[in-house]
Amino acid sequence: MIHPAFFISDSTGITAETLGRSVLSHFETIDFDYIVLPYVDSVEKAQRAVERINLAAKDYGTRPIIFDTLVNQDIRRVIATSDGFIVDVLDTFLNQLEIALGKKPSCTVGRAKGPEQEARYRHRIDAVNFALDNDDGAKLDRYDQAEIILIGVSRSGKTPTSLYLGMQAGIFVANYPLTEEDLEDNRLPKALQNHRARLYGLTIEPERLAAIRTERRPNSRYAELRQCEDEIRQAEALFKRFGISYLDTTHASVEEISARILSEIHIRGHHRS
């Protein structure tokens, strides 16, 4: 059976969707069909959302689940007329927190961003640009500005992790690909020698690496299992020799890799305000 789940918000819908997916993942035997309805910021849009919910109720033959983070009460009242089951994300917690914090929450839809939020956002975009500019060892002279330098063999997960850490946490991450020449040396590449405290290694199972490389360059020496095994063995030896923390990305998502790195190396970004 497939169960429709709606995420409704007067803004992007990210909070409703993140929470909703997480909560619903605990019902492993049910398949959900997720529908995001962002920017429901007027009574008219709410009415259209109700139509979609009621249509889904009919189509799927079951009561849709609704996660909403709507603030405006008029809009909420419209959604409440639908055939769905509403999980109220905000009210549930706001009441509890009002007691804990001893303050009333403010209730405004689509609040203008404050200067601090603007600055935090610009910092994140600067960090994404930094990751792009410093991808694949492109600009070794800017490593001073990096908070983390990811190292590993080609296709071990450095670039997506750099971008994710920049986008989500505003952390400046450069990355350096360990080439065959670097690995055969068994020394720390020159460009990295002054930055040892900021190095973090990524490794991956050779079978998975060979599969990824085969997608990029089929039938190349680069993608051969034997070649991948050699590179990985040498890279891990290098990490151990120089006491560089590293982790295996084979079964980890960028979210998981990033959270692990941040929990291990305590930088500003982790304890972020």
Add this chain to the structure above:
Amino acid sequence: MIHPAFFISDSTGITAETLGRSVLSHFETIDFDYIVLPYVDSVEKAQRAVERINLAAKDYGTRPIIFDTLVNQDIRRVIATSDGFIVDVLDTFLNQLEIALGKKPSCTVGRAKGPEQEARYRHRIDAVNFALDNDDGAKLDRYDQAEIILIGVSRSGKTPTSLYLGMQAGIFVANYPLTEEDLEDNRLPKALQNHRARLYGLTIEPERLAAIRTERRPNSRYAELRQCEDEIRQAEALFKRFGISYLDTTHASVEEISARILSEIHIRGHHRS
């Protein structure tokens, strides 16, 4: 007054943090200091978390707020001994949903990912790589594979948006920079003519564009306000002439830009299961 807020999880902590930040943003008069504690997956780690919470309670002179998505009851009991105020993210909803769905939730920590989740994740990483490979009009011959092609002048927000849509929604997004030659032509660039249905325009206020460009290339013609005004005016004329939907990125985050694009053009990624 600064108030400490902890986000605790046996996994990445993303759900606890996203929800927690969203809920706490309603208390505009309080400054929060956010501390993420991911991978608290053992009683020992929970005890260390409790120490950090209690230390924060002392340092800040106030009761820390804790958002947790912990599943294991032994770990939760340890956290409950701390001096913090616990907002229980999961239990609150699981009980409600159990009634609505007529099923019991499964309770396992760090569940192994199913093949569907794996496939969905790989698709997201493929989409990030697609965005990187097709950035800035790099490979015009792969536009057939793009689900969206973002167009706009240099530094109007195309690249971060492409990456975000790939990373978060697994959508294949290429982007094409409108050059001065393209704009003077007042025709749709040749590379785009066969893909009109997939085009989406980004624009930006000239003053903001000049500021961004000045950071990249100070004192260049490229960064002059006059030049920015000309390009923007021509780009918007092009969007209108060819009926291309577009939006102004000046005051919008990548999350907001992405959500708006997805809510306007209905593609597989929006109604994602």
